[in-house]
Amino acid sequence: MIQNLSEHQREDLLEALAQGGQKVTPQREVVYAVLLAKRDHPTVDEVFQRARESMPGLSLATVYNCLETFVGCGLVRQVNHERESTRYCPNLAPHAHFRDESTGRVHDIELPAHVLSTLRSILPNGFETDSIEISFHGHTKNSRTHTSN
């Protein structure tokens, strides 16, 4: 079962939504709480399943709506991998994604500023970037398990 949002988290949510002239609703709180509870890059459907545990009447379309809204106000980031269902993670520092082919799990990889600027430097003149996405594919050797966000 999903915890409620902390004061602080509800603040973030409210503030972010307010910027786009949108409100906090019970559904949005639940969906946001689900994302914060387990940062394992869930698909829409996974979010839906988890959110339903605390709010049984919730509909799938609403989950799509909420997530889209969150993405719109920069609260959450979309992760697309090949042709699979879109996954979501609560936004934090800039990071790349590592997709483990064997487990299907997605790990976040911290992205130091110098790497970002190196990347930007390879763009020819006239190319203006809004965002850069980097994803690694491979597999993890079980050295230590790595936190997935």
Add this chain to the structure above:
Amino acid sequence: MIQNLSEHQREDLLEALAQGGQKVTPQREVVYAVLLAKRDHPTVDEVFQRARESMPGLSLATVYNCLETFVGCGLVRQVNHERESTRYCPNLAPHAHFRDESTGRVHDIELPAHVLSTLRSILPNGFETDSIEISFHGHTKNSRTHTSN
């Protein structure tokens, strides 16, 4: 109308397919020729349309099959962008993609070796990469138009 493959190109095709124990077929030739003719990262459907001009009976499923085969033998690369249709480009040097949000066009960005190694260096221990995908989103200032491959 699509040109036939050059000697050299047919060679490449034959060799690549042979490795997977697969044959050159008229359909595969046409699809491959389409990819080489205009390196603008066409979708399956675009490939289908173009290929049909030289081979009217060609079916969409076959285009899917051919492209999948090519990807399987490393002749061609898939480019996924957000949730849009998959696009294809004939494989060459390692490169990143730049997606112009205003035109929807995809440009290839050359990827120097040092950038690749910088990227690999940010992976924690135990992460083994097979491939890295980098995509920029943004827009292009019309300095000079840039070739799209």
Add this chain to the structure above:
DNA sequence: CTGAGGTTTTGAATCATTCTAAACACCCAC
């Protein structure tokens, strides 16, 4: 209380992609 506007719900619709089964085509052994 009344209405306007954004939100949620349900179910239908869309779109890319995959699957299935039947028809083909080619090659090898006889």
Add this chain to the structure above:
DNA sequence: GTGGGTGTTTAGAATGATTCAAAACCTCAG
């Protein structure tokens, strides 16, 4: 050349994620 066997192509149905449409809901301003 004839009959299989194997891999390929075809057409159309099926799937799955996502989006759309319309009705029901809520909430807040007047």
